[in-house]
Amino acid sequence: MTQLRKVQIAGTGSFAPEGVITNADLEKLVDTSDEWIFTRTGIRERRKAADGVATSDISMPAARQALDAAGVAAKDLDLILVGTVTPDTMLPSTACRLQKMLDAPHAGAVDMVAACSGFLYVLATGWQFIQTGMYDNVLVVGAECLTKIVDYQDRGSCIIFGDGAGAAVLTPSTEDSEILYAELGAMGDEEIMDMPGGGSLHPASHETVDQRMHFIRIEGRRVYKFAVNKMVELVRSAAEKNGYAVSDIDYVIPHQVNMRIIESSMERLGLPLEKAYTNIEKYGNTSAGSVPMALDEAVREGKIKRGDLVVFVAFGAGLTWGSTLVRW
Ligand SMILES: CC(C)(COP(=O)(O)OP(=O)(O)OC[C@H]1O[C@@H](n2cnc3c(N)ncnc32)[C@H](O)[C@@H]1OP(=O)(O)O)[C@@H](O)C(=O)NCCC(=O)NCCS
The missing domain is CATH 3.40.47.10 (Thiolase/Chalcone synthase)
Structure with a gap:
């Protein structure tokens, strides 16, 4: 090879x-x-x-x-x-x-x-x-x-x-700086989160507009339960599949989904909250923008240093999820 x-x-x-x-x-x-x-x-x-x-x-x-x-x-x-x-x-x-x-x-x-x-x-x-x-x-x-x-x-x-x-x-x-590992996953379920109008299934029409089908719909509580379990599972497997303990992780860049989800996931992982970057207070959830914005701010603020073992983790509509393990 x-x-x-x-x-x-x-x-x-x-x-x-x-x-x-x-x-x-x-x-x-x-x-x-x-x-x-x-x-x-x-x-x-x-x-x-x-x-x-x-x-x-x-x-x-x-x-x-x-x-x-x-x-x-x-x-x-x-x-x-x-x-x-x-x-x-x-x-x-x-x-x-x-x-x-x-x-x-x-x-x-x-x-x-x-x-x-x-x-x-x-x-x-x-x-x-x-x-x-x-x-x-x-x-x-x-x-x-x-x-x-x-x-x-x-x-x-x-x-x-x-x-x-x-x-x-x-x-x-x-x-030494390198991307070490990535995991991607999906589980088709359009009921939890979707925006149904405007595609080939429901092309834009007066009816789709009247029925507010061009807006995001979410079942927040179901996302919440899924997110906590998934975040814990993804961080754990990113570490363990690469021969590390969760405690070896220096920093986590989580999807800025909900402060309570981040707090309870970090607690279940046995990691202090200070090891997770959060900026949800000022930006809310910016979906695909969330992890790279948090990463950039963490780098510029000196929270991540050369040689650190860093995990990125996210989940969203689809459902989809992913993690990345990086030696910074
Ligand atoms: C959306 C979210 C903030 C709701 O918080 P929650 O604690 O789960 O609240 P619930 O949906 O259980 O609602 C609790 C009550 O608050 C009410 N409520 C919902 N939104 C409200 C709001 N903005 N203001 C005031 N009350 C609200 C509900 O109607 C409900 O009232 P009820 O008990 O009388 O029925 C939370 O579930 C969440 O963050 N989910 C994940 C975020 C997400 O989906 N992100 C997108 C994809 S990653």
Whole structure:
């Protein structure tokens, strides 16, 4: 078998649009309160992209930052992968629009749909292309403009979601820093979370609009139960399948799904909460944007140091899930 190459995350970037939706703003739209939202989710506010601003627009600054941090020029990119459920348009892909904005003429470009696990899917895929020697420089992005598909009449979902983008540049590694392992999984179940309108099953029509089928619907309580178990299982298996104990993990970058889910998962893993990065308070759940935004902030704040053993973990609509183990 051909020797597989080591691959590193050479640079990261993130971007959150300026608009802010506070819990007080939501109190004016639905029957809720700042106290309920904060105690049940840990969210104080989330960001909102302005009208006319799309997912590629917020991906662009995150991608530029990641390229600068990696010291890679856009013209040297071989592949651009974007994880998103809020593409600019049904076609072309957001990745193609980003490729044009970045001026990366030699890169292939495609979107991947895995909801909140989107970044874990693009990361694992990009890793494979460099491992095998097919490509050298891959840009992976997780980005969402969820406020464009949130139903601001549904208090069970509108309090959760926000907009944001994160990016990473992958390159071959000549040092100890490398991606060690990735796990991806799925279990088809469209009842827990979906946005049914606008695809080939329910093409856009007056009826789909009247029935509010172009908005996200979630069964929050079912997601909650699934998420705690899955987060614990994924972190444990990422460590154990690679010969580590859970206690060897230096840092966890969890999907920013709900502060209580993160707290109880860390407790069940026997890891102190300080070992998990959280920014849910200011951004809410940005789906595919969540893990790469948290990763970038953790790197810039010096929470992750060279040589640390770091786990990324996420789960979302599909259902889908993923984890990545990295020697930073
Ligand atoms: C959505 C979520 C915050 C709801 O919290 P919860 O503690 O599970 O609350 P429940 O859904 O059990 O609802 C409890 C009560 O609060 C009410 N409630 C729901 N949303 C509310 C809101 N925004 N404000 C006030 N009350 C609310 C419910 O109607 C229910 O009232 P009832 O007991 O009279 O029926 C939580 O389940 C969650 O974070 N889920 C995962 C997030 C998610 O789905 N992310 C997307 C995919 S990763």
